[in-house]
Amino acid sequence: MDHNDMKETNKIDQYRRKFLGGSAVAAAGLALAPGVFLHTVQAKPDDEAVSNKNRWGLLIDTTKCAEGCSDCVTACNNEHGLREIHGPATDSQWIRHVTLKNKQTGHQIDMPMMCQHCEKPPCVDVCPTGASFKRTDGIVLVDKHICIGCRYCMMACPYKARNLVHEVLTDQLPTAPRGKGTVESCTLCVHKVDRGDGTTACAEACTAGVILFGDLNDKNSEISQRLAKEGGQQLRAELGLNTGVRYQGL
Amino acid sequence: MKNLRYTSITGNSSKFLGLLAVYGVFLLLGFYAFVNMEHEGHWITGMNNQVVWGLPHVFAIFLIVAASGALNVASIASAFNKSFYKPLAKLSAVLAIALLAGGLIVLLLDLGRADRLIIAITHYNFKSIFAWNIILYTGFFAIVGVYLWTMLDWQVEKFKRIAGTVAFIWRLILTTGTGSIFGFLVARQGYDEAILAPMFVIMSFSYGMAIYILVLMATYKWTGRPLGNAVIKRLRDLLGVFVAATIYFAVVHHLTNLYITEHHGYEAYILRDGGLITNLFWIGQIVLGSLLPLALVYCPRPAKSRAMTALASILVIVGGFSALYVILIGGQSYPMTLVPGYEASSSFSDGVIASYNPSKWELMLGMGGVAVALLIVTFGLKIFRLVPESLADELTDPHKS
Numbered sequence: 001m002d003h004n005d006m007k008e009t010n011k012i013d014q015y016r017r018k019f020l021g022g023s024a025v026a027a028a029g030l031a032l033a034p035g036v037f038l039h040t041v042q043a044k045p046d047d048e049a050v051s052n053k054n055r056w057g058l059l060i061d062t063t064k065c066a067e068g069c070s071d072c073v074t075a076c077n078n079e080h081g082l083r084e085i086h087g088p089a090t091d092s093q094w095i096r097h098v099t100l101k102n103k104q105t106g107h108q109i110d111m112p113m114m115c116q117h118c119e120k121p122p123c124v125d126v127c128p129t130g131a132s133f134k135r136t137d138g139i140v141l142v143d144k145h146i147c148i149g150c151r152y153c154m155m156a157c158p159y160k161a162r163n164l165v166h167e168v169l170t171d172q173l174p175t176a177p178r179g180k181g182t183v184e185s186c187t188l189c190v191h192k193v194d195r196g197d198g199t200t201a202c203a204e205a206c207t208a209g210v211i212l213f214g215d216l217n218d219k220n221s222e223i224s225q226r227l228a229k230e231g232g233q234q235l236r237a238e239l240g241l242n243t244g245v246r247y248q249g250l
Numbered sequence: 251m252k253n254l255r256y257t258s259i260t261g262n263s264s265k266f267l268g269l270l271a272v273y274g275v276f277l278l279l280g281f282y283a284f285v286n287m288e289h290e291g292h293w294i295t296g297m298n299n300q301v302v303w304g305l306p307h308v309f310a311i312f313l314i315v316a317a318s319g320a321l322n323v324a325s326i327a328s329a330f331n332k333s334f335y336k337p338l339a340k341l342s343a344v345l346a347i348a349l350l351a352g353g354l355i356v357l358l359l360d361l362g363r364a365d366r367l368i369i370a371i372t373h374y375n376f377k378s379i380f381a382w383n384i385i386l387y388t389g390f391f392a393i394v395g396v397y398l399w400t401m402l403d404w405q406v407e408k409f410k411r412i413a414g415t416v417a418f419i420w421r422l423i424l425t426t427g428t429g430s431i432f433g434f435l436v437a438r439q440g441y442d443e444a445i446l447a448p449m450f451v452i453m454s455f456s457y458g459m460a461i462y463i464l465v466l467m468a469t470y471k472w473t474g475r476p477l478g479n480a481v482i483k484r485l486r487d488l489l490g491v492f493v494a495a496t497i498y499f500a501v502v503h504h505l506t507n508l509y510i511t512e513h514h515g516y517e518a519y520i521l522r523d524g525g526l527i528t529n530l531f532w533i534g535q536i537v538l539g540s541l542l543p544l545a546l547v548y549c550p551r552p553a554k555s556r557a558m559t560a561l562a563s564i565l566v567i568v569g570g571f572s573a574l575y576v577i578l579i580g581g582q583s584y585p586m587t588l589v590p591g592y593e594a595s596s597s598f599s600d601g602v603i604a605s606y607n608p609s610k611w612e613l614m615l616g617m618g619g620v621a622v623a624l625l626i627v628t629f630g631l632k633i634f635r636l637v638p639e640s641l642a643d644e645l646t647d648p649h650k651s
Contacts, residue, residue: 089298089605093598100592109592113600122436128380129373146369149362151302152380158437158586160598164302164362166293180291181362235588239436250589 043196052136055216056188057117057244058200059223059232064208065110070097072112075205079189080176085167092163092178094186095202109250112202112211114186115140115161116235117244123153123162132183138216138244139188147182154183158236161185188213188244216244254337254638254645259473261632269472269628273621280618283611284359292362295612300604301582306360308574309616312457313353313623314387314428315450316570318421319458321346321394322488325421328397328414334484337638337646338466339414343398344630345465346421346458350390352623356616379430386424393417402634425451432577439516440581445506449499453570456492460566463489465627467560469637478643479556486559490547493566497540500573519584519603520576527580530572539569579606 044050076095077083085091100109117140123132124140131147134140142153154162162185165178172178175191189200203211214223226232232246260266287295297304324342327335358364374381397413400406429450435441463485470477504521507513520531543562545552552558583604588594594601630636638645 086293088597089300089599090293091299093299096596096598096600098588098594098596098598098600100589100594102592104591109589113588113596113598124375125377126380126434127375128378128384129369130375131373146366146373147363148366148370149364150370150380151362152378152431154299154302155582156435156437159588160300160586160600163299164292166298167291181364183362 044194046194050135050137050139050194053217055119055138055244056193057138057214057216057223057246058114058188058203059212059214059226060111060245060247061210061212062109062111062247062249065097065112065210066208067099067108067110069110069208071205071207072202072211073097075201076114076186079201080187081171081173081178090164090166092165092184094161094163094184111247113159113161113235114202114245115157115188116159116241117186117188119242119244121241122156122158122239126152126156128152135190137193139190139193140185141187141190142183142185144177144179144182144184149181149183151183157185158239158241254640256337256340256635256637257639258633258635259469259631259637261628265472270625273625273628276617276621277625279614280359280616280621283614283618284364287360287611287615288364294609296607296609297612298604298606300599301579301606303578303582304606305608305612306356306615306619308571308578309619310353310356310360311428311578312570312574313349313356313619315425315454315574316457316461317346317349317353317390317454318425318428318451319454319456319492320349320462321417321421322455322459323462323485324397324401324414325418328411329418331411334646334648337641338481340398340401340634340636341466341469341627341631342462343394343401343417344634344636345462345627347391347394347398348623348626348630349458349461350387351626352619352621354387355622356619359615359618379427379434383424383427383431386420386427390417390420390424393420421454422451425454428454432581438581438586439513439584440520440577443503443506445499445503446577449496449503452492452495452499453573456489456496456566457570459485459489459492460563460570463563464560464567466637467556469631470641475637476640476642478641478646480643480647481641482556482559486547486553486562489559489562489566490544493540493543493547496573497536497544500535500540516584520580524580524603527576527583531576531580534572535569535576538565539572543569582606 073095080094082092082094095112095114098111098113100111101107117138119138121132121134121140124134128150129146129148131143132140132153133143149164151164154164162183164183165180168180169178176187178184189197192200199213200211203213212223212226214221216224218224227246230248232248233250234241234243234246295304321342323335324339324346326332327339358367370384393413394417397410397417400410400413426447429447432441433443433446466485467477504517507517520527522528524531543565546558546562547553583606585594585599585601585603588600
């Protein structure tokens with residue numbers, strides 16, 4: 001690169017900085033303007049620990065979930081680099097579309113199923129090495145560095161939310177570390193949460209508004225307000241796991 | 251009881267080398283299966299995201315449960331001070347160690363990340379029953395090892411009783427732990443039951459005794475040593491009691507489930523509609539594995555035949571594999587209830603019986619574990635003076651001496 005080229009590049013960088021700076025000021029102004037943003041989710045600096053002030057969760061309105069729709073599944077697969085390899089028996093499915101039919105009346109419910117991010121997760125209880133763990137903000141994850149692939153967490157999960165990576169993977173995404181022989185499940189898009197996106201890939205993709213992401217500990221959050229007003233149920237509530245994912249219309 | 255002379259087996263005949271060669275073949279096949287599973291990943295096996303524990307775990311848990319039971323004879327000799335069983339105790343301890351080693355190696359080599367064994371040893375989550383089991387298994391090796399030492403070395407013989415008692419208590423805790431691996435699982439219809447822990451303990455008595463009888467018979471027959479009927483009769487009677495007790499637990503287990511409406515679907519699957527699982531329960535576990543051995547042990551005519559006692563022992567082992575297959579695969583393949591009253595369907599086998607077809611790799615790995623166990627016993631017999639030169643009736647039977 002010669003001297004003139006460098007000058008040109010610096011100029012472009014200066015424009016870029018100015019533009020980004022201006023955008024940031026504009027965004028901050030908008031965010032501060034009352035009534036423009038109802039709620040903001042701030043990006044967490046990388047060196048800051050997660051806090052139990054938050055309890056991230058999802059509210060799923062099954063009445064809006066359409067039969068045959070798989071937008072949330074596709075979005076999750078794209079976000080985390082999941083793809084078809086050896087068929088549904090062994091491929092990872094972090095989220096799935098479940099159809100429930102009442103045996104007596106035939107009443108049908110459609111809904112997405114994923115890790116329920118329990119407050120007292122059985123997968124964490126049974127994991128021999130502590131690879132299966134819960135962050136203080138309620139997100140249940142697997143530490144891929146110390147998972148030995150014993151699959152006891154898969155035996156213990158009441159929602160069948162966990163998957164073993166059954167084959168060699170080569171095209172993992174930086175935001176979704178995965179590897180052969182380790183167990184994985186929905187991360188509640190932890191990379192997006194930590195980035196401050198304030199949503200998950202599945203919630204973003206669902207145009208019908210079935211999935212709402214939010215902070216269950218924040219009384220003013222939309223998820224808390226809707227749960228307070230409209231109610232919501234836990235799947236297999238009798239197990240007393242206090243799930244972070246709640247359902248309406250069951 | 252007269253003084254008995256303990257000697258190691260000679261172990262240099264062509265038949266002995268042939269036996270080692272057979273073990274070698276199974277060890278190589280097991281190792282080949284492991285290398286393939288490790289290299290390719292678990293998709294080459296029959297296991298999947300629904301049935302996550304397959305045939306390797308049936309083998310592993312059978313061997314681990316039987317290991318605890320193989321210590322029966324030594325426990326009766328030391329912990330309960332029955333002198334008749336003392337000549338049989340050393341082999342019992344070695345067999346226990348061997349079976350546990352065989353089971354654990356299968357369990358370890360089936361891990362998704364078998365290369366991370368060091369992590370399993372250095373990272374503990376003490377709430378996990380699995381982590382407790384790792385401590386129970388390693389403790390079992392250490393305690394039974396010390397116990398064996400007290401039986402082999404006259405200088406530490408005075409500690410034999412206490413070592414034997416500790417080993418007896420430890421193995422009861424160990425099998426309670428193995429049963430609790432399933433008993434503590436709240437998620438699935440087939441598990442989440444306290445009865446599984448004592449049921450595994452009594453299963454261990456039965457399977458361990460069956461294997462012990464076969465190993466003892468083979469050792470004495472293949473080395474041309476006299477083995478009297480008094481020893482066989484005592485062991486056969488014990489086997490009968492243990493098999494009967496195992497049936498009792500199976501009956502209580504299923505009757506309880508049949509009474510509770512919530513479990514009716516699961517029981518219908520196991521007892522009536524499960525295809526292979528149902529056949530394995532009724533034909534494998536109940537008829538071949540329990541009723542027929544009981545008949546062979548308690549009907550006067552077959553009871554007199556040593557071959558029939560051996561057959562009863564083989565059938566108990568067949569029944570044990572069947573029982574564990576039913577518990578493991580049956581328990582996992584039956585669908586979970588997400589919302590009561592609703593039938594679920596999805597791309598992830600919700601609401602349907604999950605399919606599982608064991609692969610040759612799993613069978614090879616499991617058989618490799620059996621070979622490891624038998625190899626350890628065979629080497630043990632060659633290295634240590636484990637068994638008396640003769641267990642003829644005039645030496646062992648108190649009524650004949």
